[in-house]
Amino acid sequence: MKDQLTSPRAQTMMDYLPEYYGTSAIMGAIIDQQSAELDKLYQTLDEVLKQYFVQTATWGLDLWEMELGLPVRYQLPDNERRGFILSRIRGIGTATRSTVEQVAESFGNGSMDIIEDFQAYRIIVRFAEKTGIPSNIQDLQTALREVVPAHLDIQYEFNHLTWDNLESKRVTWDTIEKLQLTWDQFQEYL
Numbered sequence: 001m002k003d004q005l006t007s008p009r010a011q012t013m014m015d016y017l018p019e020y021y022g023t024s025a026i027m028g029a030i031i032d033q034q035s036a037e038l039d040k041l042y043q044t045l046d047e048v049l050k051q052y053f054v055q056t057a058t059w060g061l062d063l064w065e066m067e068l069g070l071p072v073r074y075q076l077p078d079n080e081r082r083g084f085i086l087s088r089i090r091g092i093g094t095a096t097r098s099t100v101e102q103v104a105e106s107f108g109n110g111s112m113d114i115i116e117d118f119q120a121y122r123i124i125v126r127f128a129e130k131t132g133i134p135s136n137i138q139d140l141q142t143a144l145r146e147v148v149p150a151h152l153d154i155q156y157e158f159n160h161l162t163w164d165n166l167e168s169k170r171v172t173w174d175t176i177e178k179l180q181l182t183w184d185q186f187q188e189y190l
Contacts (some may be wrong), residue, residue: 004028010035054085061085080136083107087143095147100125103147107140122153131159 005011005028013031014022021027051060061081062072068088073081086106090099097114100123104112110129117124125144127134134140137156144154176186 005035006032007035007039009038054082054089057082079108080139083136084139084143087140088146095149100144100147103143104140107134107136107143120153121151122155123148124155124157126157127159129159131161133158 005014010031013035014028017027017031050056050058051063054061054064057064058078061078062074064070064085065072065081068085070084070088073084076084083106087103090102090106097116101112101114104114104125110127113124113126113128115124115126141154141156148154179186
């Protein structure tokens with residue numbers, strides 16, 4: 001009977017019973033059903049546990065947003081919602097250069113350089129890795145404005161694709177046209 005159990009948990013449960021139950025079809029059916037219910041319970045508990053952590057939350061993201069006083073935005077992809085939540089969590093406290101950097105990088109736009117220009121009362125956020133303007137720039141600007149003191153201006157510097165970049169790769173325009181890439185694919189290609 002032990003060979004006919006459907007889950008590893010059923011086998012473990014059967015091992016706790018005296019050996020003479022190992023041949024009982026009735027006991028095998030009972031253990032099989034109980035183990036199936038326990039599997040569902042543990043799966044549900046694991047899913048609930050994931051909601052306690054921003055990086056693994058799915059259906060619990062709206063609870064995180066409400067807890068932090070953020071607007072609930074179901075229309076955004078989960079990774080962007082997570083970035084906004086993480087930026088709010090990381091942005092609590094004194095606005096040090098490290099805090100601003102952590103908030104900025106939580107949006108998943110690669111590493112950023114934060115340049116402090118105290119003479120001009122501003123900070124400069126320079127995108128170090130990604131080319132172009134990120135799709136979630138508005139969220140990033142909102143989050144940084146909440147962290148950075150009001151008397152400091154925030155300027156953003158983006159990387160742009162230049163002809164020098166193309167020439168350094170030694171790629172001809174005909175080669176690029178033959179690839180038929182979207183703009184995002186083209187930037188990754190380079």
